Amino acid sequence: MKSLGKTHWAGAEGHIPGWSHADSPELESHEALCILNTAEAPAHCRLTLYFTDREPAGPYKLEVGAQRTKHVRLNSLQEPEPVPRATDFAWALEADVPIVVQHTRLDSRQAANALMTAVPFSQD
Amino acid sequence: MKSLGKTHWAGAEGHIPGWSHADSPELESHEALCILNTAEAPAHCRLTLYFTDREPAGPYKLEVGAQRTKHVRLNSLQEPEPVPRATDFAWALEADVPIVVQHTRLDSRQAANALMTAVPFSQD
Amino acid sequence: MKSLGKTHWAGAEGHIPGWSHADSPELESHEALCILNTAEAPAHCRLTLYFTDREPAGPYKLEVGAQRTKHVRLNSLQEPEPVPRATDFAWALEADVPIVVQHTRLDSRQAANALMTAVPFSQD
Amino acid sequence: MKSLGKTHWAGAEGHIPGWSHADSPELESHEALCILNTAEAPAHCRLTLYFTDREPAGPYKLEVGAQRTKHVRLNSLQEPEPVPRATDFAWALEADVPIVVQHTRLDSRQAANALMTAVPFSQD
Numbered sequence: 001m002k003s004l005g006k007t008h009w010a011g012a013e014g015h016i017p018g019w020s021h022a023d024s025p026e027l028e029s030h031e032a033l034c035i036l037n038t039a040e041a042p043a044h045c046r047l048t049l050y051f052t053d054r055e056p057a058g059p060y061k062l063e064v065g066a067q068r069t070k071h072v073r074l075n076s077l078q079e080p081e082p083v084p085r086a087t088d089f090a091w092a093l094e095a096d097v098p099i100v101v102q103h104t105r106l107d108s109r110q111a112a113n114a115l116m117t118a119v120p121f122s123q124d
Numbered sequence: 125m126k127s128l129g130k131t132h133w134a135g136a137e138g139h140i141p142g143w144s145h146a147d148s149p150e151l152e153s154h155e156a157l158c159i160l161n162t163a164e165a166p167a168h169c170r171l172t173l174y175f176t177d178r179e180p181a182g183p184y185k186l187e188v189g190a191q192r193t194k195h196v197r198l199n200s201l202q203e204p205e206p207v208p209r210a211t212d213f214a215w216a217l218e219a220d221v222p223i224v225v226q227h228t229r230l231d232s233r234q235a236a237n238a239l240m241t242a243v244p245f246s247q248d
Numbered sequence: 249m250k251s252l253g254k255t256h257w258a259g260a261e262g263h264i265p266g267w268s269h270a271d272s273p274e275l276e277s278h279e280a281l282c283i284l285n286t287a288e289a290p291a292h293c294r295l296t297l298y299f300t301d302r303e304p305a306g307p308y309k310l311e312v313g314a315q316r317t318k319h320v321r322l323n324s325l326q327e328p329e330p331v332p333r334a335t336d337f338a339w340a341l342e343a344d345v346p347i348v349v350q351h352t353r354l355d356s357r358q359a360a361n362a363l364m365t366a367v368p369f370s371q372d
Numbered sequence: 373m374k375s376l377g378k379t380h381w382a383g384a385e386g387h388i389p390g391w392s393h394a395d396s397p398e399l400e401s402h403e404a405l406c407i408l409n410t411a412e413a414p415a416h417c418r419l420t421l422y423f424t425d426r427e428p429a430g431p432y433k434l435e436v437g438a439q440r441t442k443h444v445r446l447n448s449l450q451e452p453e454p455v456p457r458a459t460d461f462a463w464a465l466e467a468d469v470p471i472v473v474q475h476t477r478l479d480s481r482q483a484a485n486a487l488m489t490a491v492p493f494s495q496d
Contacts, residue, residue: 008126018150038422052192071385090224092224100383102384112360114238116241118226119383135350137280137319174286214348216284231361233361234359238354238361244350245370261474262441300442338406360484360485369378
């Protein structure tokens with residue numbers, strides 16, 4: 001299998017729900033950036049977050065091993081700063097090898113959770 | 125980070141649900157067009173809405189600052205005319221710099237809300 | 249606005265849920281193919297359905313006016329044959345002008361409906 | 373209709389929910405890879421799964437007949453090994469003819485099921 005993907009990815013829809021009505025930890029409201037690295041070398045990724053009315057945050061540094069995937073909960077990011085809740089944002093990710101990215105939100109603000117996913121825009 | 129995206133975006137699935145069963149304002153049924161502008165200059169965007177049996181509406185003028193995102197609730201548009209509820213429509217957006225777009229619907233016509241999102245078609 | 253889109257579109261995930269638990273007609277389980285024609289001429293579209301273990305069905309002929317959208321409920325197609333319920337299928341659509349397509353499913357097999365949407369694969 | 377698609381597809385978001393709260397077998401939590409082969413020849417596909425902290429699994433061999441679709445429940449794969457539940461993974465698929473792919477998850481960990489779908493990244 002040859003190395004798949006693009007080196008730049010971006011998504012315009014980011015918003016971590018402000019609360020959860022979860023009956024288990026894995027059903028907590030969250031957004032995840034899932035990264036697949038099919039290359040023979042590790043992928044060094046830099047994530048930037050964009051907001052409505054302030055300067056961008058980042059870069060958040062993420063590493064994904066050769067032929068590995070990493071599903072990053074945006075809720076968990078701490079450095080250089082946490083991702084604000086209940087706040088509109090967008091994101092861009094660049095890597096030093098081609099990667100494949102997918103973005104998912106689980107919204108459990110109600111007793112019945114809702115899911116959405118998208119394969120973001122990509123370019124080299 | 126270089127400027128990301130395309131200058132033309134379009135989506136065929138638009139339909140603002142006709143009612144809401146929301147237990148908070150942010151859970152009101154809505155559609156959102158989320159725009160990311162990673163460029164160093166503001167993005168001037170023109171949105172056109174297409175319908176089943178009438179002439180298109182617009183252009184709706186939207187501006188997104190340099191390195192900013194804007195999440196536009198279509199429910200909120202007023203000029204040149206509001207977006208009709210419970211009506212099939214489609215949309216096209218053009219900008220003077222590359223942008224990244226994502227379209228989301230929250231449907232709260234029932235007590236349990238449903239979510240869907242898509243990265244629309246894009247071209248230069 | 250220039251004419252947007254591609255002339256060939258295809259989606260691999262088709263399945264009209266076998267029943268509905270709907271409290272209004274618009275919440276009936278269904279799949280919709282939404283077509284946007286931004287061209288100055290009508291779009292003449294031919295839809296083919298593919299199955300697991302039988303020959304393809306179609307073509308279903310669909311016309312979308314110049315600068316109009318049409319949201320086609322697959323449940324409603326009758327000619328040349330209805331779309332079977334609770335059956336896996338896939339689809340391909342070709343048009344004589346560029347179009348933009350989006351595919352949505354509303355699943356109301358339970359009291360709480362679920363939504364999903366995708367922008368299908370496209371090429372010229 | 374000419375043959376549509378690409379020969380390589382990949383998705384970064386895989387996770388079969390660890391349990392189900394289903395009131396019918398078809399509502400069991402699952403992920404499906406839906407493959408459409410519009411070519412005149414069968415498609416021979418090889419699926420590889422990628423994980424967070426172990427070597428990839430596969431190839432899983434899948435065949436899709438000429439002008440047929442196959443909706444593969446990842447829960448059902450047994451050879452060369454079952455897909456672990458409640459575990460993050462990603463996937464890549466290559467075929468010897470162009471194919472179109474779509475990935476869907478039905479999450480019924482709660483009484484109200486949630487759906488999400490995406491058209492994965494593709495390249496030749």
